[in-house]
Amino acid sequence: MQAAAHAFADKGFHATTTRDIASGAGLSPAGVYVHFGSKEELLFNLSRSGHESALRLLRGAIADGPTPAHQLANVMRRFSEWHVEQYQVARVVQYEHHHLTPEHHAEVLALRKEMDSVVRDVLDRGVADGTFTVDDSGDTALALLSIVVDVARWYSPTIRRTPAEIGATNAALALRLVGATHRA
Amino acid sequence: MQAAAHAFADKGFHATTTRDIASGAGLSPAGVYVHFGSKEELLFNLSRSGHESALRLLRGAIADGPTPAHQLANVMRRFSEWHVEQYQVARVVQYEHHHLTPEHHAEVLALRKEMDSVVRDVLDRGVADGTFTVDDSGDTALALLSIVVDVARWYSPTIRRTPAEIGATNAALALRLVGATHRA
DNA sequence: AGTCAGACTAAGCAAGCGCTTAGTTACCGA
């Protein structure tokens, strides 16, 4: 799965051959099929476990914050760091899921909807208690997630910025975007 | 080229066959090779012309605004609208360029750097004249472009929001992000 | 009427693809 994540993130699902994955894992071409029934099944396993760990991370970020401002900062900081540190898995999660079969795709789409809800809900709570000012919590949640998700597109290990720096930057930008700069 | 843009945007460069492109254009499989020497050359032509028109759009957005705040709002609104209205070309531009040959890739990367500079420069001018407040213009420019670029990822023609609405939303979010909400 | 360039196709080639088959090896409990 690690070899597959590496290859899928680097070249994309369709440009990756099962022979790439096999040799990356130190196996013969047939060796992959001992563990996975098809290349798509491998993508699905990667995508599902990636989505599940991302969702777990988001929920943990909410649980560990006393106020909506702390929770939003946690979400942006930790999720951004995850996109950097696990950037190969993150790329597969964010950009390869539409190559899944319709059934498998539906399963990860359900997880993605929950991820959206986590961000939208924290905005709604912040608006409700007066700490946040936003025009539309759906639009704002999408923009915040765009900033984080896009990390998986532009990040490369050759970049000098550390995960912590990127996380801190994105957390600060988020608080500014919801009009809560003076807190958190 | 239209048929190729459609197919590349829908399935990605490697998942698209030359036969898909040919039949999309109403040609036999060999008909494509009358006009283009290879599938990669077709991607390059699409990617280059897409990058050029995006860069032209960005420069026009700057030219048509009297102040940095107007210019930034123009950039965000028009570039977001472009990502919606030309979302197939936009997807190819934003997500397929790394499948180009090294030489062709270098050529579009130069255009992409210029696009980044346009956004970063308007932020610097806004900071210089006191209308914008940002911690780091590079980080902020990247976040603003993330919001726009990500449109090409999540947009689908089935979505009810109009290009103008999405453009207006992103322009408003940008002004808020640089601390210039009261203007524009 | 004759010529010729350019757009196009039918047929197909060599290579690479996802995946299978038949068989080998290593290891574990009885």
Next chain:
DNA sequence: TCGGTAACTAAGCGCTTGCTTAGTCTGACT
């Protein structure tokens, strides 16, 4: 010592891929 199970490979099958070749057709110009 043995039978069984799971991990693995060498070889290769059938198909699809990007692209080529040889030839046809159309229309503009002389």
